[in-house]
Amino acid sequence: MDDRAARLERAEDAIHEVLDITAATTEELSKMTAASEETLEKLGADFLRVTEEVREILFDYAGQANLQQKYKIDVHGARKAARVAAEQLEILQALHPDAIPSADPEPNPNPIPGRSAMETPSGRDLPDFAVTAGGDGDKAHENVDPNNDGIAVDDDSRVEFLGRTLSFQGGSTKCARKCVALLGRDEALRESLAGQRVLEVGSGTGVVGTALALAGAVVDLTDQAYVVELLEHNVRENLGAVASNAKCFELVWGADAELPASNGGEPYRAIFAADLVYAKEAHLPLLEVFRKLGTPETDVYLAYIHRFPWEKRFFDLMATLYDRELLAYDDGIWLYRFRPRADAIFGNGDIDDLIEAAGVSREV
Ligand SMILES: C[S@@+](CC[C@H](N)C(=O)[O-])C[C@H]1O[C@@H](n2cnc3c(N)ncnc32)[C@H](O)[C@@H]1O
Structure with missing residues (x-):
């Protein structure tokens, strides 16, 4: 198997891992026993590791629908899974602010307040490097028909x-x-x-x-x-x-x-x-x-x-x-x-x- 195919296979596995973690987290949150705190910490750490990996692989896909077609990767499903997992992360962060590294509490979605999008600002510096949990980033590749093999x-x-x-x-x-x-x-x-x-x-x-x-x-x-x-x-x-x-x-x-x-x-x-x-x-x-x-x-x-x-x-x-x-x-x-x-x-x-x-x- 070449490196590319291996990465794609890993992406699929990682997506399933994210889904499993999300399901386990939801179940744990619903029962919330005394032992839950430790379990949730572990799930939170696993979540961060795997979603970061999925995200990197998915960004690498961007613009490569031919590969999606070839390997029948359901990018739509993967992104949805990553989003659901990101929501779970927010819940985990609220419950365990010390255990799980937090995103900026006030992400800055529009670093140029008061400007309409098409204006050319002058003298502006770099964007404020705040991080948005689950970062919605570029949605260009979400226009995918889930009934159409992710194309x-x-x-x-x-x-x-x-x-x-x-x-x-x-x-x-x-x-x-x-x-x-x-x-x-x-x-x-x-x-x-x-x-x-x-x-x-x-x-x-x-x-x-x-x-x-x-x-x-x-x-x-x-x-x-x-x-x-x-x-x-x-x-x-x-x-x-x-x-x-x-x-x-x-x-x-x-x-x-x-x-x-x-x-x-x-x-x-x-x-x-x-x-x-x-x-x-x-x-x-x-x-x-x-x-x-x-x-x-x-x-x-x-x-x-x-x-x-x-x-x-x-x-x-x-x-x-x-x-x-x-x-x-x-x-x-x-x-x-x-x-x-x-x-x-x-x-x-x-x-x-x-x-x-x-x-x-x-x-x-
Ligand atoms: C997110 S896409 C952006 C594509 C295009 N510039 C656009 O905006 O539509 C990133 C592109 O960088 C290419 N890329 C990633 N790593 C690369 C590398 N080490 N050398 C050359 N191209 C690379 C990928 O194959 C992919 O096509």
Whole structure:
């Protein structure tokens, strides 16, 4: 069994574990004997461990409906289970505030109070890194027909851009849609990228890269090998078989990241990254790929949704190479442009230097 299939199998097992824990918790709460406290503590700890695992695997699925189809994973059911379990956690936390690590008592769902979603705030800093228990995060992939083997079926597969309706098998994330919305309304941004070479990392179903190509950029859309087929399909469907300004490649993040020599090796004017900061393990490889394939003239555009408090570490690392500018905050999505700092060095380098400069730990 390959690694991917093993992970998918583990996801299914973990989902069942979550359901079992939830059922056991409910039963324990209903009888509440003297021994319940200890049992609930144990269930709470198990819950935290397993849901975190399920969540990470599920985020890794995002944009990969072809895999859901292939392995018949019921993502809808899994998310529902995680939500039910999150509700149970709140009950447990209320009962045992000391035993179970608590979420921020007042999560901050809208870090820019008083602003309408589409306004571009100025001088804003990072979101308040509060954590929301069970974090509702990006609901883009909840549009799933439970009677249809967990395949995304409706409007998150369609994205409007410059008067066209684009269609993406596998759906789209909210980050990607808000990034496309920014491109649609910001003519100056489109003009700055038209004719320029642009790299998208972690393209998923290809929403952002496709819009960039329609805006006239010369785009390399990239992802892990097993996603490239879906990516190519969507690019072909939306841009036509002969689109000369959109190519799809495998590109795995990290210091070893390499594009095929046939790609020409010309530097990129911009790198786009939508909804990629959700896994702790990705922080260093993402920074490495930006440094390796970027130059002092390569801006990084990041569409970001806040899910976990430790995501701040990624921004601390980015600050060692870039100055950050908030372009827009749109309904929970932060759209940033990172401009290379004058003292930043690109190309190959030692990641330990950046870790030290950022003052963060190697492990999260
Ligand atoms: C949440 S999806 C976002 C997809 C797309 N950017 C969007 O917003 O619709 C994350 C994507 O990152 C890709 N990814 C995760 N780890 C990666 C890695 N180490 N190297 C390359 N791509 C990776 C996944 O395959 C997935 O397509």
